[in-house]
Amino acid sequence: MSRSAVVIGASMAGMLAAAALSRVVGTVTVLERDHLPTSPQARKGLPQGRHAHILLPSGRDAIEDLVPDGGVRKRLLAAGAREMALTSGLVTLGPEGWYRRWRHASYPLIVCSRDLMDATVRDAVLGSTGVQIRPAQAIGLLGTAQRVTGVRVAVDGQEEDLFADLVVDASGRGSRLEHWLAELGIAGVPTDEVDSGLVYASRIYRTPEGAEAFPLTQVTADPFAAQPGRSALLMPIEGGRWLVSLGGTRGGEPTADSEDFVRFALGLRHPIIGRLISRAEPLTDVTLSRSTRNERRYFEKAKVWPEGVVALGDAVATYNPVYGQGMSVAALGAQALSRELAKTGITAPGLSRRVQRAAARVVNAAWTMSTSQDQWFPGVRGKSPTAADRILTGYTRRMTRVATSSYRVTAAMCRVTTLQGDALRLLHPALLLATLNGPVLPPLSGPPLTAEERAVLRSLTAPPA
Ligand SMILES: Cc1cc2nc3c(=O)[nH]c(=O)nc-3n(C[C@H](O)[C@H](O)[C@H](O)COP(=O)(O)OP(=O)(O)OC[C@H]3O[C@@H](n4cnc5c(N)ncnc54)[C@H](O)[C@@H]3O)c2cc1C
Structure with a gap:
């Protein structure tokens, strides 16, 4: 008998979950309430x-694995996305100083607009699988506390019941799953929240002539400075543009005022990004986002969990976006679904519980990384450091300082921050020793730019008013 699955949401988690399901299920329908553009364009349902x-290498690999005939990486690069390797392709001021750009450290990030990423993944899945998208809004679940049997949808003002062997909720941070489960009699899903009050402000500029090869540049916030964390990221995106995102935690927020934008970037721990954009031509207004909380629903810990439903992506957890994890966690979650389906098929008892637990392991890594930093910002809500946190943070801060001068330590940390390795590996005796010994080179006094990049920076810097 042909099996069917319904996925709620046609963004990163939804399209990749659909690709995973299409390997074992006859009919996979993705419900999307947003109007989906046919080319890379902003859409209402994807305000972020x-x-x-930034797409981490773990996310890129998971996408290639889930959509092997989709050629996502190739299509992105052909459309103007760039691959920029950690650390050679980035200029980064971290909390403990400037990172050196090691030529042999290779953790390639994919850098492009989110709209291009969204459209490319969607097209690749639709073009290489039998997955169908249906314009509809999911408004509830069908079934009982023991088994979910489908989704109630609203289409053009009419309600309809859609039955399926498996429902995947990939409807993002605004997911109503907890509420829908409560309607079936399942309550008490544990939740957690760590909120630094971060506000993101972003603006697109035309890349100034001569600056086309300038690397991705970031000045990160220092969570340990006992003042609001303020940061900036400048990334080259397709179409000869720079996308610049500023961030400020509670008490240090950027505003939507375009006059403030360059000022904010110039006032950071280093003014490099402010200098790069001070005379650049803005192509958009400033857009703000306050959707930056670390927020988690521990579905895997619910006392009762019905067969026939799983949640993936932002519907499970969201993270402070500066760590660049959400899309990769969504892709790795879909990969966990794919593995469980391959092991037992879609109708095996306990499948949804196993998928939820497997997906939670990826979430744990991203959650720990994000919240263990955010808890140090002044005015953070939801968590304060324990004695154990203080000891661990002392160690990781020292390791981060060592990483600014050691390829081996940088590479080990990159593996963990790109979700490719277990954080416990950072306690390996060789790394412990390197950390205890301290930095082997003096700290860099300024951004590690090549002679050409320095010349570009000089040429772009406005003369003082
Ligand atoms: C400011 C900001 C910056 C970020 N930067 C990064 C970054 O650098 N790297 C990174 O990896 N991640 C980043 N993220 C996180 C990333 O955007 C999310 O993790 C990712 O989009 C999650 O994908 P998703 O498919 O789970 O949810 P979403 O992308 O939110 O998609 C949910 C989809 O479901 C649809 N939908 C919702 N409800 C319904 C319904 N009832 N019926 C039908 N359809 C529905 C929506 O229209 C949407 O298409 C950032 C987030 C923010 C806010």
Whole structure:
């Protein structure tokens, strides 16, 4: 008998979950309430698309694995996305100083607009699988506390019941799953929230002539400075543009005022990004986002979990976006679904519980990384450091300082921050020793730019008023 699955949401988690399901299920329908553009364009259901998005290598690999005939990486690069390797292709001021750009460290990030990423993944899945998208809004679940049997949808003002063997909720941070489960009699899903009050402000500029090869540049916030964390990221995106995103935690927020934008970037721990954009031509207004909380629903810990439903992506957890994890966690979650389906098929008892637990392991890594930093910002809500946090943070801060001068330590940390390795590996005796010994080179006194990049920066810097 042909099986069917319904996925709610046609963004990163939804399209990749659909690709995973299409390997074992006859009919996969993705429900999307938003109007989906046919080319890379902003859409209402993806407001975060106006802000800088980086795809980690773990996310890239998961996408290639889930959509092997989709050629996502190739299509992105052909459309103007760039691959920029950690650390050679980035200029980064971290909390403990400037990172050196090691030529042999290779953790390639994919850098492009989120709209291009969204359209490319969607096209690749639709073009290489039998997945169908149906314009409809999911408004509830069908079934009982023991088994979900489908979704109630609203289409053009009419309600309809759609039955399926498996429902995947990939409807993002605004997911109503908790509420829908409560309607079936399942309550008490544990939740958690760590909120630094971060505000993102983003603006697109035309890349100034001569600056086309300038690397991705970031000045990160220092969570340990006992003042609001303020940061900026400048990333080259397709179409000869720079997408610049500023961030400020509670008490240090950027505003939507375009006059403030360059001022904010110039006032950071280093003014490099402010200098790069001070005379650049803005192509958009400033857009703000306050959707930056670390917020988690521990579905895997619910006492009762019905067969026939799983949640993936932002519907499970969201993170402070500066760590660039959400899309990759969504892709890795879809990969967890794919693995469980391959092991047991779609009708095996306990499948949804196993998928939820497997997806939670990826979430744990991203959650720990994000919240263990955010808890240090002044005015943070939801978590304050324990004695154990203080010891661990002392160690990771020292390791981060060592990483600014050591390829081996940088590479080990990159593996973890790009979600490719277990954080416990950072306690390996060789790394412990390197950390205890301290930095082997003096700190850099300024951004590690090549002679050409320095010349570009000089040429772009406005003369003082
Ligand atoms: C400012 C900002 C910057 C970010 N930067 C990064 C970054 O650098 N790197 C990174 O990896 N991540 C980043 N993220 C996180 C990333 O955007 C999300 O993790 C990612 O989009 C999650 O994908 P998703 O498919 O789970 O949800 P979403 O992308 O939110 O998609 C949900 C989809 O479901 C649809 N939908 C919702 N409800 C319904 C319904 N009832 N019926 C039908 N359809 C519905 C929506 O229209 C939408 O298409 C950032 C987030 C923000 C806010």
